[in-house]
Amino acid sequence: MWALSLIHALLLSRFSAPTxxxxxxxxxxxxxxxxPETYTYPFFxxxxxxxxxxxxxxxxxxxxxxxxxxxxxxxxxxxxxxxFNRAAxxxxxxxxxxVHVELSIRYWFSNNNFPLLNLIVLEPHSTYExxxxxxxxxxxxxxPMLLFQRS
Numbered sequence: 222m223w224a225l226s227l228i229h230a231l232l233l234s235r236f237s238a239p240t241x242x243x244x245x246x247x248x249x250x251x252x253x254x255x256x257p258e259t260y261t262y263p264f265f266x267x268x269x270x271x272x273x274x275x276x277x278x279x280x281x282x283x284x285x286x287x288x289x290x291x292x293x294x295x296x297x298x299x300x301x302x303x304x305f306n307r308a309a310x311x312x313x314x315x316x317x318x319x320v321h322v323e324l325s326i327r328y329w330f331s332n333n334n335f336p337l338l339n340l341i342v343l344e345p346h347s348t349y350e351x352x353x354x355x356x357x358x359x360x361x362x363x364x365p366m367l368l369f370q371r372s
Contacts (some may be wrong), residue, residue: 222301222341224264229275229339231257232285246273249363253343260342265300268342269293269355275339292325292338292367294334295356297349300342311335325367 234250234257237243250256259352274289296303314330329335343359346352360368 222302223265225275225339226341227257227260229273230260230341232278233287236283236285238282238284238286240286240288241254245372246287250341250343255341255343257343264342264345267346267349267352268300268345268363269295269346269352269359270300270303270340270342272336272338272340274334276337290328291363291368292360293356293363293365295346295349295352297352300340304340308335328367 230250233243233246234255237247270282270293272292272294273287274291276288278285294303307326310320310322310326311330314322314326317325326335344352344355348356
C-alpha cells in the first residue's frame with residue numbers, strides 16, 4: 222500500500238497533466254508538502270489521508286491525469302489498518318450481510334470501484350483528535366462529493 226501511494230504521490234506531484242483536476246491535486250499536495258522525499262512509512266500511522274482513483278497511465282501521453290471522486294479521512298490506528306477495515310466491511314456487503322457502514326463504502330460497493338482507489342497520506346499527527354480536526358478542515362475547504370453536504 223505504501224509503495225503504491227508513493228508512486229501515486231510522485232505522479233501527481235511531478236508528472237501531472239495540465240488538466241484542472243490534475244493541477245488541483247498537484248497544488249494540494251504541494252501545499253501540504255507531500256512529496257516523494259518526505260513520504261516515509263511512519264507517515265502512515267496517526268494521519269489524515271485521501272482516497273483517490275488511481276488511473277492507468279496512457280502510453281500516448283507522458284503525463285498523469287487525475288480525476289474522479291475522492292474521500293478525505295483520518296485514522297488513529299494507521300492508514301493501512303483503516304483501509305483493511307473498510308475492505309472487510311465491503312466484503313460483508315458483497316455477501317449480503319446486514320452491516321452498518323458509512324455512505325462512501327455503499328457508494329464504492331454500488332459502483333464496484335473500491336479496488337481502483339488508492340490511499341495517499343496527507344499529514345501525520347501525534348493524536349487522533351488533531352487528525353480528526355484537520356480532516357474536517359480539509360473536507361470543509363475541498364468539499365469532496367462523497368462527504369460534503371451543501372446546506
